[in-house]
Amino acid sequence: MARNKTYFISDCHLGAGYVTDHRAHEARVVRFLDHIKGDATALYLLGDILDYWYEFRSVVPRGHVRFLGKLAELADAGVRITWMTGNHDVWLFDYLRDEVGLTVLRHATTVEVDGKPFFVSHGDDVGYQRPMYRFMKWCFTSRLCQTLYASVHPRWTTQIATGWSTNNRTTRRSEDEEREKVASAGELQRFVEQHHREHPEVEHYVFGHLHLADQIEVDGAQVTFLGDWIRQDTYAVFDGQCLSLHHFPEDNPT
Numbered sequence: 001m002a003r004n005k006t007y008f009i010s011d012c013h014l015g016a017g018y019v020t021d022h023r024a025h026e027a028r029v030v031r032f033l034d035h036i037k038g039d040a041t042a043l044y045l046l047g048d049i050l051d052y053w054y055e056f057r058s059v060v061p062r063g064h065v066r067f068l069g070k071l072a073e074l075a076d077a078g079v080r081i082t083w084m085t086g087n088h089d090v091w092l093f094d095y096l097r098d099e100v101g102l103t104v105l106r107h108a109t110t111v112e113v114d115g116k117p118f119f120v121s122h123g124d125d126v127g128y129q130r131p132m133y134r135f136m137k138w139c140f141t142s143r144l145c146q147t148l149y150a151s152v153h154p155r156w157t158t159q160i161a162t163g164w165s166t167n168n169r170t171t172r173r174s175e176d177e178e179r180e181k182v183a184s185a186g187e188l189q190r191f192v193e194q195h196h197r198e199h200p201e202v203e204h205y206v207f208g209h210l211h212l213a214d215q216i217e218v219d220g221a222q223v224t225f226l227g228d229w230i231r232q233d234t235y236a237v238f239d240g241q242c243l244s245l246h247h248f249p250e251d252n253p254t
């Protein structure tokens with residue numbers, strides 16, 4: 001089978017405290033990776049793949065063995081893997097880069113996919129963001145804050161981080177969450193409008209973060225929201241001509 005497809009996924013949130021069966025959750029993602037290994041030339045992981053991850057200099061978090069092993073298998077088979085950090089896996093440093101052989105991206109950027117420019121972003125680093133969220137992002141990426149955080153024993157930091165994530169996800173009302181999705185999608189559309197005026201060569205914009213699975217057209221550019229792997233199990237695939245959004249395992253375009 002020829003390798004001629006590029007895949008995009010985001011927001012798997014592996015290890016999340018609000019997921020009932022972690023092993024089954026991971027197994028679904030691993031089955032997807034196994035499904036694409038025959039025809040994938042590249043795989044883009046657009047953030048929040050892990051619900052929490054912090055690499056100390058000589059220690060990494062436990063868990064995710066089958067998922068990380070499958071990434072290594074794909075990389076060894078020649079699949080180019082790019083992992084863009086999100087707000088949950090922002091502390092991805094050099095371990096997986098060196099062990100798996102993947103590329104780590106930390107900011108929204110334009111990449112070339114089969115000769116076509118794609119703007120890729122987790123979705124939380126472009127467009128309008130609330131001041132408190134921007135401050136939190138600054139803290140997460142500050143070397144000083146990272147050093148202070150690393151000085152606390154992992155038994156405490158892990159519990160705090162995973163508890164915060166679970167509380168944030170489970171205490172929000174569904175109608176509030178949907179309202180936030182719509183508002184954030186609107187902000188990203190406005191970003192695309194402005195960016196595309198300045199960079200008309202970009203044909204595709206791909207975002208994660210919103211847990212919204214959808215494709216729309218903005219001023220002639222295609223905008224793809226990747227959804228998530230908590231409720232939707234969605235991904236996008238580019239075959240050299242068309243970028244389409246799919247559900248797994250049905251594999252039918254949405």
